[in-house]
Structure formats: structure tokens, C-alpha cells
Amino acid sequence: MTPPTAKAEPNKRAPRAGFVAIVGRPNAGKSTLLNRLVGQKIAIVTSKPQTTRNRIQGIVTQKRGQIVFIDTPGLHDPDSALGRQMMREVAAAIEGIDLLLLIVDASRVSEQADSMLLQKAQRYPGKTILVLNKVDAVPKAQLLPMIDRFSKQFDFAAIVPISALKGTGLDPLIDEIFRILPENQPYFPEDQVTDQPERFLAAEIIREKAIRALHHELPYALAVFVEKFEETPRLLRIEVVLNVERDTQKKILIGHKGAMLKKIGTEARKELESLLDTKVFLSLFVKVAKDWRENPQRVRELDWHFQLEGLSTAQADQSEEPPTETE
Ligand SMILES: Nc1nc2c(ncn2[C@@H]2O[C@H](COP(=O)(O)OP(=O)(O)OP(=O)(O)O)[C@@H](O)[C@H]2O)c(=O)[nH]1
Numbered sequence: 001m002t003p004p005t006a007k008a009e010p011n012k013r014a015p016r017a018g019f020v021a022i023v024g025r026p027n028a029g030k031s032t033l034l035n036r037l038v039g040q041k042i043a044i045v046t047s048k049p050q051t052t053r054n055r056i057q058g059i060v061t062q063k064r065g066q067i068v069f070i071d072t073p074g075l076h077d078p079d080s081a082l083g084r085q086m087m088r089e090v091a092a093a094i095e096g097i098d099l100l101l102l103i104v105d106a107s108r109v110s111e112q113a114d115s116m117l118l119q120k121a122q123r124y125p126g127k128t129i130l131v132l133n134k135v136d137a138v139p140k141a142q143l144l145p146m147i148d149r150f151s152k153q154f155d156f157a158a159i160v161p162i163s164a165l166k167g168t169g170l171d172p173l174i175d176e177i178f179r180i181l182p183e184n185q186p187y188f189p190e191d192q193v194t195d196q197p198e199r200f201l202a203a204e205i206i207r208e209k210a211i212r213a214l215h216h217e218l219p220y221a222l223a224v225f226v227e228k229f230e231e232t233p234r235l236l237r238i239e240v241v242l243n244v245e246r247d248t249q250k251k252i253l254i255g256h257k258g259a260m261l262k263k264i265g266t267e268a269r270k271e272l273e274s275l276l277d278t279k280v281f282l283s284l285f286v287k288v289a290k291d292w293r294e295n296p297q298r299v300r301e302l303d304w305h306f307q308l309e310g311l312s313t314a315q316a317d318q319s320e321e322p323p324t325e326t327e
């Protein structure tokens with residue numbers, strides 16, 4: 001007699017796994033979606049466009065397999081070395097993926113903006129899913145005609161309306177993705193949610209608080225570097241340098257009697273303490289790096305993948321040094 005468990009065997013599917021890039025215009029809600037899918041904050045979100053500067057992976061593991069999402073900077077016509085670097089990040093993110101996720105802000109569709117996206121879909125040889133985000137802000141009557149219009153413009157594998165903010169429509173989206181991904185073993189351990197080390201998340205959280213507190217050009221002229229990230233059993237000590245492009249910006253960032261910098265530091269520290277579940281001691285320094293956005297070398301240094309390489313080289317050098325005498 002066959003044991004009852006053998007009956008379930010034919011239904012058992014091989015796991016699926018693959019890489020899925022999230023691509024769209026600035027402010028479409030890519031990072032909000034990534035955080036929602038992963039179930040925790042790994043990418044910063046602000047109401048200002050061009051927040052994300054580097055690609056970040058967010059990993060979703062379920063019984064049926066693993067999806068490695070890649071958040072990317074918003075698509076735009078670059079007018080600086082920084083902008084060009086951001087667009088190279090998008091290109092790098094698309095390389096070798098299994099599925100392209102194009103995301104549109106459905107509350108602000110515009111022919112010109114969408115054509116840039118459709119071009120991406122046309123150039124990508126694999127399958128593309130179109131995600132219509134922010135449907136919480138779209139009158140219901142507009143949704144079906146919008147889906148109809150997009151389906152005529154390109155042969156999408158699926159068009160899925162969602163609200164990344166409210167968390168609606170995400171299960172159907174995940175279902176569609178798993179339907180397309182190839183059979184594969186998971187790429188990452190099941191408890192890993194991102195490839196971005198905490199050191200760089202810390203820099204990003206500080207940048208998020210600063211972008212939210214600042215206006216006009218300043219959010220775009222800001223770069224955040226972690227100089228020291230020291231974990232002790234009781235405390236995480238983080239020293240950070242905030243770069244701006246001019247003295248006038250430095251003044252605004254520091255604020256009257258240091259009030260602005262203090263506010264940014266306090267907000268960032270509180271969030272980091274809760275995210276990393278430890279007490280944090282945060283020191284912020286402001287430095288002027290004149291016109292850094294036009295300097296390809298400085299722009300490259302901004303990329304955490306590049307900084308990580310530097311850190312591991314430094315560590316290797318250190319371990320090769322002969323032991324020094326201590327006093
Ligand atoms: N109403 C509404 N707002 C949303 C939704 N998703 C994101 N937002 C808001 O849209 C703004 C931009 O969100 P982000 O996730 O930073 O957008 P992004 O595409 O990552 O932007 P960049 O990194 O600048 O390219 C934020 O204010 C979000 O709160 C949504 O589903 N509904």
C-alpha cells in the first residue's frame with residue numbers, strides 16, 4: 001500500500017528563483033514597493049524625486065521560491081556626473097535579470113514620461129510586468145481605460161494595479177512574478193533581506209531625514225559618508241560626514257545654533273536605534289565639497305558597492321601588517 005504522503009508528491013513543484021529589477025520614473029514609488037515587499041525598511045523614501053542613487057537588492061523568500069528585487073534610481077535625462085552615474089546604475093541593475101518590473105505613478109500618467117519607460121521595455125529582451133502604482137489616489141473609473149491603453153502600447157506579461165503605500169495588490173503581483181521566474185534554487189539564505197550592509201543603510205537614513213527637512217536644491221547637493229561604524233556590546237558609534245556643495249548650503253544644513261543638524265541627527269538616531277535594535281551614538285560633521293556632483297571620482301565614491309570594496313581592501317591590508325608594539 002502506498003503511504004498517504006506519496007499522494008502529495010506529484011504536486012510538489014521545484015522552487016523558482018530569480019532577479020527582478022524595479023524600474024520607473026523618479027518618485028513612482030519604487031523604494032516604497034521594495035520596502036513593502038521585503039517587509040522592512042531597506043530603502044529610503046521621500047516625497048522629492050531622485051532620492052535613490054544606487055541599486056539595492058531586497059530579497060523575498062517564500063515556500064515556492066525566492067525573488068531578488070533590485071530597486072533603482074528613477075529614470076531621467078541626466079544633466080550632471082551624478083545623474084549619469086545614476087542612469088548607469090539602472091543599466092547595471094537590468095543586466096542579467098530574469099524579469100523587468102516597470103512601475104508607473106498611475107495618479108500622474110503622462111505620455112512623454114511613459115514613452116521613456118516603454119522604450120526600456122522595448123529594448124529589454126525578456127518579459128516585462130507593468131505595475132500601476134498609487135491606485136489609492138486614482139478614481140476607480142479611470143483605472144480600466146488606463147490598463148486598456150497600456151496593454152495596447154506594449155505586450156506586457158501582466159499589468160498589475162497596486163498601492164505600495166497601502167499594501168494592496170501585492171499578492172497578485174508576487175503570483176505573477178513567480179509564474180514567470182525560472183526553476184532555480186534560492187540565491188540567498190532565507191533570512192537575508194538585503195545586500196546593503198547596515199553601515200550604508202545608516203548613511204541613507206541620515207540622508208532621508210536631511211532630504212525631508214531641507215528644501216530647494218539642498219537635498220540634491222547632499223552626500224552622506226559614514227567614516228566610522230563601531231559596534232561595541234552596549235552601543236553603536238557612528239561618525240558621519242555630510243557633504244554639501246557650497247558654504248551657504250553648509251550654513252542652512254547646520255541651522256541657527258546647530259538646530260537643523262541636531263533635528264536631523266535626532267530623527268536619524270531614533271530610527272536607527274529601532275531598526276538596528278541597539279543604542280546609537282551619532283556624530284554628524286558638515287563639509288563643503290565644491291560642485292561634487294560634477295566630479296566623476298567623488299560621484300563614484302558615493303556608491304556603497306565601491307566603498308565596500310575599499311573597506312575590504314583596507315581590512316586585508318591591515319591583517320597583513322606586522323603586529324605593532326603597544327604602550
Ligand atoms: N498615494 C500614494 N503614494 C505613494 C505610493 N507609493 C509611494 N508613494 C509616495 O510617493 C513618494 C515617492 O516614493 P519613493 O518610494 O521614494 O519613490 P521612488 O520611485 O523610489 O523615487 P526615486 O528614488 O526618487 O526614484 C513618497 O512620498 C511615497 O510615500 C502609493 O501607493 N500611493
Ligand SMILES: [Mg+2]
Pocket residue numbers: 030031032043044045051052072073
Ligand atoms: Mg527610490
